[in-house]
Amino acid sequence: MSDKVKVTIDGITVEVDNGTTILNAARQIGGDIVPPAMCYYSKLEGSGGKCRTCIVKVSKGSEKDPRPMPKLVASCRTTVMDGMEVLNITSPEVLEARAGVVEFLLINHPLDCPVCDQAGECDLQNLSYEHGLQQTRFEFERRTFERIDIGDKIQLHMNRCILCYRCVFVADQITNKRVHGILNRGDHSEISTYIQQVVENDFSGNVIDVCPVGALTDKTFRFKNRVWFTKPVDAHRDCNHDTCNGKVTLWYKGENVLRVTARKDEFGEVEAFICNECRFDKKLTADWVIEHPTHIDDTSVIASNHYETLIPLHVIQPNEALQAANEIELHKKVKY
Amino acid sequence: MSRKLLLEHINVPGINTFEVYRQKGGYRAVEKALKTLTPEEIVEEVKKSGLRGRGGAGFPTGMKWSFLAKPEGVARYLVCNADESEPGTFKDRYLMTHIPHALIEGMIVSSFALGAKVSYIYVRGEMMPQIRILEKAIAEAKAAGFLGKNILGTGYDLELYVQPGGGAYICGEETALLESLEGKRGNPRIKPPFPAIAGLYGCPTVVNNVESIAAIVPIINDGGEEYAKIGIGRSTGTKLISASGNLVKPGVYEIELGLPVEEFIYSDEYCGGIANGKRLKATVAGGSSVPVLPANLTLKLANGEPRLMSYESLSEGGFATGTMLGSGGFIAFDEDQSIVRNTWNFSRFYYHESCGQCSPCREGTGWMEKVLNRIVHGKGNMQDVDLLWDIQRRIEGNTICPLGDAAAWPVASAIRHFRDEFEYYINEPVKSQTVPYGMANYAVPIEKITVTEEK
Numbered sequence: 001m002s003d004k005v006k007v008t009i010d011g012i013t014v015e016v017d018n019g020t021t022i023l024n025a026a027r028q029i030g031g032d033i034v035p036p037a038m039c040y041y042s043k044l045e046g047s048g049g050k051c052r053t054c055i056v057k058v059s060k061g062s063e064k065d066p067r068p069m070p071k072l073v074a075s076c077r078t079t080v081m082d083g084m085e086v087l088n089i090t091s092p093e094v095l096e097a098r099a100g101v102v103e104f105l106l107i108n109h110p111l112d113c114p115v116c117d118q119a120g121e122c123d124l125q126n127l128s129y130e131h132g133l134q135q136t137r138f139e140f141e142r143r144t145f146e147r148i149d150i151g152d153k154i155q156l157h158m159n160r161c162i163l164c165y166r167c168v169f170v171a172d173q174i175t176n177k178r179v180h181g182i183l184n185r186g187d188h189s190e191i192s193t194y195i196q197q198v199v200e201n202d203f204s205g206n207v208i209d210v211c212p213v214g215a216l217t218d219k220t221f222r223f224k225n226r227v228w229f230t231k232p233v234d235a236h237r238d239c240n241h242d243t244c245n246g247k248v249t250l251w252y253k254g255e256n257v258l259r260v261t262a263r264k265d266e267f268g269e270v271e272a273f274i275c276n277e278c279r280f281d282k283k284l285t286a287d288w289v290i291e292h293p294t295h296i297d298d299t300s301v302i303a304s305n306h307y308e309t310l311i312p313l314h315v316i317q318p319n320e321a322l323q324a325a326n327e328i329e330l331h332k333k334v335k336y
Numbered sequence: 337m338s339r340k341l342l343l344e345h346i347n348v349p350g351i352n353t354f355e356v357y358r359q360k361g362g363y364r365a366v367e368k369a370l371k372t373l374t375p376e377e378i379v380e381e382v383k384k385s386g387l388r389g390r391g392g393a394g395f396p397t398g399m400k401w402s403f404l405a406k407p408e409g410v411a412r413y414l415v416c417n418a419d420e421s422e423p424g425t426f427k428d429r430y431l432m433t434h435i436p437h438a439l440i441e442g443m444i445v446s447s448f449a450l451g452a453k454v455s456y457i458y459v460r461g462e463m464m465p466q467i468r469i470l471e472k473a474i475a476e477a478k479a480a481g482f483l484g485k486n487i488l489g490t491g492y493d494l495e496l497y498v499q500p501g502g503g504a505y506i507c508g509e510e511t512a513l514l515e516s517l518e519g520k521r522g523n524p525r526i527k528p529p530f531p532a533i534a535g536l537y538g539c540p541t542v543v544n545n546v547e548s549i550a551a552i553v554p555i556i557n558d559g560g561e562e563y564a565k566i567g568i569g570r571s572t573g574t575k576l577i578s579a580s581g582n583l584v585k586p587g588v589y590e591i592e593l594g595l596p597v598e599e600f601i602y603s604d605e606y607c608g609g610i611a612n613g614k615r616l617k618a619t620v621a622g623g624s625s626v627p628v629l630p631a632n633l634t635l636k637l638a639n640g641e642p643r644l645m646s647y648e649s650l651s652e653g654g655f656a657t658g659t660m661l662g663s664g665g666f667i668a669f670d671e672d673q674s675i676v677r678n679t680w681n682f683s684r685f686y687y688h689e690s691c692g693q694c695s696p697c698r699e700g701t702g703w704m705e706k707v708l709n710r711i712v713h714g715k716g717n718m719q720d721v722d723l724l725w726d727i728q729r730r731i732e733g734n735t736i737c738p739l740g741d742a743a744a745w746p747v748a749s750a751i752r753h754f755r756d757e758f759e760y761y762i763n764e765p766v767k768s769q770t771v772p773y774g775m776a777n778y779a780v781p782i783e784k785i786t787v788t789e790e791k
Contacts, residue, residue: 049526050694071733077526100730104699140706187702189692
């Protein structure tokens with residue numbers, strides 16, 4: 001078998017390595033056809049498959065076995081086969097099921113975005129916006145938990161959690177010793193440290209970065225500012241820590257560094273995990289070597305305050321085909 | 337009287353002890369398999385028998401065994417799934433309580449066929465007496481030389497362990513069972529890889545139901561072809577049915593597959609009819625997760641032919657007019673029972689047992705339970721029925737494991753066949769709390785639709 005396989009996603013064919021998942025193949029194509037992922041994190045082994053937002057339809061299994069797959073599959077955990085044909089945004093079935101998943105994720109979410117520190121960079125917020133759910137059909141009390149301080153730097157706000165398990169994988173794979181996990185079952189399961197133990201180790205802060213919602217927040221940044229008022233700048237420092245490369249994003253408000261996060265790529269995943277010293281203790285410009293403003297995608301609310309895009313974008317793009325088709329109507333003097 | 341293969345000697349006093357079981361011809365299958373057959377021949381016999389998994393899905397056991405990867409130098413495991421917790425199903429508990437040696441014997445033969453040196457019986461945590469019974473039976477078998485090192489001088493070694501679970505329904509899903517057996521949280525794994533490739537501790541593993549493993553014994557004794565003669569079509573052999581509900585004689589029955597449902601409910605050999613002279617309203621034919629059917633569709637197919645107790649006949653007509661054999665948990669409801677209330681009860685069970693790993697099941701089961709709770713207590717409205725339909729549709733097929741489907745199907749089928757009862761609860765919020773809805777037209781035979789050619 002050759003090392004490269006061909007896969008067609010929404011009619012666009014791409015050649016990827018054997019063993020690539022559908023989601024990663026879609027990321028290589030990029031653009032609108034990339035399925036959203038709330039729980040999958042490429043840097044964390046074993047993550048994914050849980051949130052079901054990335055489900056896609058496989059309309060042709062492979063060149064050898066062209067039968068379609070009977071159910072929608074989680075694209076983050078399904079590997080591509082040669083000749084596979086996948087439908088994502090071109091399949092109404094997928095969009096419907098995904099809207100269903102978004103609705104499920106929101107029924108127990110507190111929707112306290114006005115006071116949530118994650119607002120503006122929240123995956124769940126973006127996902128809900130994209131799927132345009134304007135009202136809820138859930139007329140019952142939402143499940144609630146008490147807020148828990150895990151250590152002096154991290155706060156756990158379990159109400160907002162969507163149980164993606166990313167932080168559990170971070171604790172398992174990045175930090176030395178896992179001291180937190182999932183308790184209970186069903187919709188009352190919760191992330192917890194046993195008997196509110198403190199999460200103490202050099203990489204524990206990364207759980208904040210991987211959290212797709214505002215369940216794990218940085219207490220040093222809590223209620224300091226809205227993220228869209230801060231200006232992200234890439235910077236680095238010589239970190240003494242073995243596995244931390246010291247490459248971060250500083251979030252400025254005026255001249256103050258309000259918070260430090262790891263650098264995130266276009267899919268919202270960190271490029272490399274950083275240590276707690278970089279994240280929590282180095283909040284002076286003098287600690288860092290400034291590189292350049294962080295590139296922020298135009299679709300993000302953070303970009304509205306950004307000086308990388310100085311030229312205002314066209315608000316309304318002229319549609320030439322539409323104009324040509326309606327030329328007579330457009331040039332009428334009297335419209336009615 | 338139909339043939340009994342598993343429960344033949346159930347009434348012999350002391351059949352739970354090694355001596356009596358041996359006198360009645362027990363452990364012949366071990367002697368025959370280990371001394372005269374090769375593992376490949378046993379797998380071939382099981383394939384010939386057409387035995388289908390008795391845990392619910394009905395996947396052919398022989399085929400499952402032949403999928404097992406056999407890399408050199410890697411251990412293989414056989415795990416027996418005795419985490420029986422489906423509401424309405426209690427056949428495995430019955431078998432383990434009364435004839436534990438049938439399971440042990442089946443385990444030895446199956447382990448030999450699969451080349452497993454260590455095998456596990458994962459028993460639900462609530463079944464403490466059964467765990468003790470099995471441990472005692474294993475000790476007896478070991479003392480008699482049927483377990484341990486060099487079984488019967490053939491050079492085959494097998495250690496058999498009983499592992500109590502924590503009592504979670506989700507641990508009956510095979511990958512969740514393996515996670516639990518490894519000592520982790522019982523979350524289902526994301527497949528592929530399937531257990532036949534990477535199962536327990538990453539090694540190739542076969543997970544089989546108690547009844548499937550016990551059925552290996554008669555297959556080896558009499559031969560696969562003999563076993564395949566029992567039953568009908570692709571549903572071969574006998575099946576244990578746990579009959580419960582408003583029946584004159586509820587209990588565990590061994591039936592030959594292909595028995596008409598009507599005969600099973602009304603004949604004196606089996607359930608003996610509906611208790612207290614009432615009429616049958618509805619049945620759940622295979623445990624709580626299969627679709628509920630009204631009486632007319634239970635007894636007859638949509639085309640007017642009698643429905644049989646077999647994998648094919650029960651699922652005839654798909655979800656529109658059929659159900660599934662499932663694990664054989666047969667629940668009958670008489671005319672006074674409320675299907676809406678029962679649906680709520682099932683829904684509550686799935687809400688409680690959802691592991692919380694994937695979103696549709698975690699959030700959807702709770703939502704359905706809350707909406708049904710409202711309807712049952714006379715506080716529902718008409719949109720709720722459509723809402724329920726929408727929720728179940730969005731859960732079904734979008735989850736990691738079949739629990740999501742299992743939670744969705746009873747709700748879907750209840751709405752499909754008993755929508756008027758839901759409407760009764762909504763339109764008569766006070767009356768519905770005390771007066772049952774009754775039979776309506778659930779037992780009226782369905783008119784046979786015949787196609788007439790126009791001339």
